[in-house]
Amino acid sequence: MVAQRHLTGDGGPDQESQHFVVAFPGHHRPWATWIARRLEAHGHRVTSHRWDPDRDQALEDALGDLLLARGRVLLVLSDWFFQLGPRREGEWNDVLRGFVAANADRFAAVNLTNRALLPATAVLEPVDLWGIGEQEAERRLLVRLSLEPTAPRTDAVPSPSRYPSDPPAVWGEVPRRNARFTGREDLLNRVQESLTDVEPGASVCALVGMSGIGKTQLAAEYAHRFSPDYDVVWWVNSDQRGTQRDRYGELAPALGLRSGSEPGERIRAVRDALRRGDPHSRWLVIFDGWEDVEEAAAILPRGGTGHVLITSRNHGWRTVGDVVEVPVFRRAESTGYLMRRAPHITAAEADAVAVEFQDLPLQMAHAAALLGELRMPVPEYLDKVHSGEINPLDEVSELGDYPSSSLTSWSMLFNRVRESEPRALELLKLCACFAPGRIPIGLVRGVAPGELPEQLRWIADNTPDWPRALDTLANYSVITKDSRSPSVSEGREAGPRQESVHMHRVVHGIVSRLTAGDDREIHRGVVRQVLVGSDPGDPSDSRSWPRYAEILPQLEFSGALESTHARTVQLVLGCLRYCYMSGEYTVGMDLARRVRDKWVDLFAPDSEYMLELAARTTVILRASGRFHEAYDRDSSVLELLLAQPEPDPIRLMAANSGLSSDLRFLGRYPEAYRLQRDVVDVGRELLGADEWTTLRAQHQMGVALRLLGQFDKAYEIDLDTLRKREAVLRARHPDTLHSVNACARDLRLLGRYHDALARQELGVRTQIQVLGELHPQTLWAQHNLVLCRRRAGTKGEDIGPLxxxxxxxxxxxxxxxxxxxxxxxxxxxxxxxxxxxxxxxxxxxxxxxxxxxxxxxxxxxxxxxxxxxxxxxxxxxxxxxxxxxxxxxxxxxxxxxxxxxxxxxxxxxxxxxxxxxxxxxxxxxxxxxxxxxxxxxxxxxxxxxxxxxxxxxxxxxxxxxxxxxxxxxxxxxxxxxxxxxxxxxxxxxxxxxxxxxxxxxxxxxxx
Incomplete structure (x- = not known):
């Protein structure tokens, strides 16, 4: 090799340039990148080589291939490195003592773990880089390679990647790294290429595939593996729109942005900051389980130099960005994974299990967990799966394309948990009473022990049983713990209400079926108790919407829809009102239908709860454009009330107000106004002129006056309502903003175009901040703003694109x-x-x-x-x-x-x-x-x-x-x-x- 000479930073002669091959498993790509950058900065040439030889290739041949290149080979070692293949320890020790020792002058190594390596690795003289700072790590690297630790030419080589041991500035609840993650190297490289090989502002990649195919695991591995390339990594659970908006909005305070507490305002601030790249231009946002492509325009940041990664079952993401199909494991990935977790099985046996379960990653994880724990011979395991020794179960709808034999395998696993860790099984039964996905299981620990059933009181006690049960379920791959949940091995406890776990929808369906029993209702009662304790109590306050969004998917699984307990019923009704206030009309109609199906057998038609359900339902019906249905239902409610010996005047007031709204939508404006005027009079007399129910009725009277064409009177009423709402509620309350819209519309209809424009411009900005761009109330305000601009604009102004x-x-x-x-x-x-x-x-x-x-x-x-x-x-x-x-x-x-x-x-x-x-x-x-x-x-x-x-x-x-x-x-x-x-x-x-x-x-x- 021809020697090359350079000048050091102080002008003196440099050492000869050398060539190095940095061989690494994909798991350690960040370290390989950093090592390469540092050696190149000192004037050396580096070839990075992902080294993951096929199991069928002899280890000596695979190592020999590395020596075909000139220069020295630097192996990036950890306990993970020696699981490649996987290989038996004996094979590694033989090759290290023989082939590697014979070529010791060509090999060197760095060690990235504090765990013990194979004894024969001593021949490599690995330098320990674990747990030290960047400057010391670079010094040790150069010393090990016998390179002079002179001042590097930092101006010669760009270094976009951070030192791997330094965490990103912002790290947002990315799932813990799966130490058992296997293969998928080509997919990970494809994702990186998809995100980096496009123009800035268009870096969106969606991982798409069936349930249980490993999309979430792949996204999490990408976040960990490539984290040194980013200053911000933020994970957004997106299976529910409300929780997605809440979690995404939490990035605002994490970035130090000045914004309010409402999700809409925070999302606006986040999107703007990501677009500008301020305070960080290198960012990665991951939306896990996002199915609604139509929401992309309102959520995804427009422009900027960061990256967006999405996991979904919806192939419609092709219209937004690149789509990477996630297939089942390749057979080598299946067998490699099984053999690592169950070292006692042979390659042929691993292949038989992979064939049985069609290389599906989720099933591979659970088969490996069971085989590895029990050390059961594979023939015996497969015989049990095939024999029907365990009673076969009906098909579980969540399984989709999963083989039916998976159910038997799962049943075997649960029997094992029952024998070895009965409290883990109790915890699993409790998890099955929450909805699949993210489960806020830590909320249960906030319940006083005396309020829990006897078999669950251990949860509230500060004992090792809780973390041990969580670890057991995680080790069996039944759940995954989120990034805040500690392990028993860490020797510490999380706050009682902070822990959450994640259960895959397929796993949840199987667990629900296999753990069904007489104690199911006990566990559901506990979950309902937790949900009631979490009820914010004010669905009209946008600051409480994130909590309602978290509660909403739990209602059905917990049995809350079938409960007659007063506080649980009020929680359900509150969730219905949240659906209306937040603009989730489709979700609200579906919830109202399910509630009615349950309650019709629980309550009398004229009971307080059924009447309230009808009122909440008609509001959503009207908002959805189903006016005749709303009118018929409100008329029926009013008849039921009037048939009572002593009707509740407040309930009568609400029913009449609802009927007045129906009449307006049906074009019967004079009737609607007279009825609404009476409602306002009753409200002022019974509740007071400034009470929020009265103000809501007064707002509706303003609408009725506007439809009658009495714009001046409507403005007078709306302005009075606005002033009172600003005093009684707050300036940014959704009801107050509704009055802002009404006043601006009145002004425009009165011909006061410039006044209307000024008021509506401010109102739109505020509503985007508070409610978000796609909230119905915001859209209504933007519509009026466009009309204000058209009426107030000078000749030639083009508002067509708007x-x-x-x-x-x-x-x-x-x-x-x-x-x-x-x-x-x-x-x-x-x-x-x-x-x-x-x-x-x-x-x-x-x-x-x-x-x-x-x-x-x-x-x-x-x-x-x-x-x-x-x-x-x-x-x-x-x-x-x-x-x-x-x-x-x-x-x-x-x-x-x-x-x-x-x-x-x-x-x-x-x-x-x-x-x-x-x-x-x-x-x-x-x-x-x-x-x-x-x-x-x-x-x-x-x-x-x-x-x-x-x-x-x-x-x-x-x-x-x-x-x-x-x-x-x-x-x-x-x-x-x-x-x-x-x-x-x-x-x-x-x-x-x-x-x-x-x-x-x-x-x-x-x-």
Missing amino acids: MADLLARHERVYGKGHHNNLMLVTDYGNYLRVHGDLGQARDLLTEAEDTYRALVGQAHPVPTGMQSNVGLLMQAEGNRDGALVLFEQALTGLRTLLGDDHPWTLGCALNAAGGRNLTGRLEEAAELSRETLRRTRAALGDDHPMTLSSQTALAADLRALQQREEADKVEEDALQKLTRTMGAQHQHTLSARQRVRPYWDFEPYLG
Whole structure:
């Protein structure tokens, strides 16, 4: 080899450059990377070589292959290294004493463990790098290789990786590293390539495969193995939307970001920080068990230089990033894993077990645990699996593609636990009464011993039995302990309510079946007791939503839905309200259905609990667009209440308020208002004007007034409600923010566009922080904000992209047929019509009109008013006669349904007058314009935009009749008022000066 000479940092001559082969198992890639970087920094050449020879290759040949390269071979040793293959100790000792000793000048080693290595490794003279700092580790490495420890050329070699013993700055509950992790090297390398070989801002990789295939284990191993490449590693359990948002939001305080406690605000801060790379640009966020691809846009950070890793069964992640399919083990991985955990079995026996269980990683783990613990001969084990010696069980739905023989294997394992560690089995039965996934088992330790059944009191006692039971179940691979749960070998206890474990859904299904018995209800009672003790008690407070999200999946498994205990019932009802307040309507409807199925056999129809269930259900029904169902259910509840000898006035108040909301959605606005006004009066008398129930009723009265077209009165009510809610609740409470939205909408409808815009801009920012971008209330606020910008903007401002983006988000949350989505579909269609995209405008407006009719029927103000929008479209297409027919139909319909003076009726009259003018019916146009102007002045005031539009329209009709003097006078007065109230450059003012005929867009609103 030709020697190369370099200069040291102080200008002196350097030693000769040498070549090294760093051979490492994949488990120790971070150390191999660090070693290579340090040697290269000193001017040496390094080849890193992942060394994991096939079991069938002779060990001497595998080591000999390493010597084919020039230079010295540096082996990265630990107890893991000698499990490669796996190999028997005798084979390793023979090769070390023979082949390696004969080539001792070519081999060197570093040792990364404090555990004893094989005696024959002494021939390698391994230098100990375990538990020391980076500077000392580098010194020892250079000394072992007989290299001068001179100042390295740090400017020559970039070093993106951190010293492996130094932890990341932020490490977020990544599962403990599985010391038994086997194989999967190609998959891990594929993941790394997927994340690093793309442009910054697009590094998203999804590990996709069936349950139990090892996705979570693979993601955890990636996090540990490549942790030196990141300054932030954060794990997010994502099987439940609520827990996902909560856990993701916890990254904000971990990064030292200034944010509130609400998940929405924290997520916004986290996404912004990750995008900017401040305070850390090298980050990895892992979303484990995330199935909902539609949520990606609101959760994933946009841009930035970090990486996102997802585990999922959903192949739809291809639309978001790269997808890596996770297959079953390769046969060599299966047999290698089995032989490491059960050293007594041969390769052929391991192969037979792998064939039996189809190389499925989860089953390999449990077969290996049983074989390794019992040291049972494989033929005997397989005979028991095949013989039916253990009673066969019915198919467990969670098994999916797992072989039925897995059940027998599991039964054998549980029998072993029962014999060796009965308290571990008791703990396992308790875990089966929680939902699969993350189980907050430590909460049980917060229960006083006297409140636990006798067989479980040991859990609350500070004895070694608790950690020993956890370790037993973990050793058998029945559960995994999260990163905060200590082992008995660590000699310390965690806080009583801090520990949690994870049970795979397949394992949970099998455990539930195999541990079912007379004591199941005892264990479920304990879980219910824990859940009740964790009840935050206020579903309307967004700060309590993370806890509700954690409780929600536990209800069914714990038997809470079947309980008649008062506190448990209130917990269930609280979870229903949480579903509504947090916008989880689909989850809420499913929960309401399951609760009703259980309660119908437990409680009388007119009982307090059934009435409350009905009230909570109808709120979600309305929010979901099922108005007729909500009305029928509320009517039935009211009948039941009125049939009681002495109806509860508060419950009557709530029932009437619900019925009033139903009437609003069904278009019966005067009835709805009268009923809601009575409800507010009762609330003020019984509860007080500032009580939150009264304020909620008052808010609904504001909605009713708005639908009646009485915008000034609605604003007065909404502003009063807002002020009181800010005092009684807090400025960032969801109810208070709802009032902010209402006031901004009122201001816009009153024509105070700039005031509305200012209020809504602030409101949207706050609601994104508190509730998140995709919360229904936030979407509602963003919708109004877009309309405020359209009305307040100067001529030429393009809000089309904003509306298109918002519509996409609406459809992800609501679906195309939801009434909240239809409002935006209509407004976007109107916008596209004005800007010349008539084809897409027709598609949207036709879709909205047809769906509205299907939702609420023909004789409803909204589908009736929609005809006016379609008329404007036909007019833009040149079909003036057809347009006029629709204008007149809308006008006649709304006069019948709402009266002559409702703003919606007056808007249709404005359009109808324009249609008459364009079809040559000039006298009729002027007559209608004059009447419309008179009515808008009386209903909305002299300076309202609709009044001024009516005035401008009248001037145009008068001019068409050659009545120029009056026309000029009317027009000049309108222009002066437009300039004064809206500004000279406002689009309405400019259009009036250019004598563009005014029109009115119908904005559908169901309440």
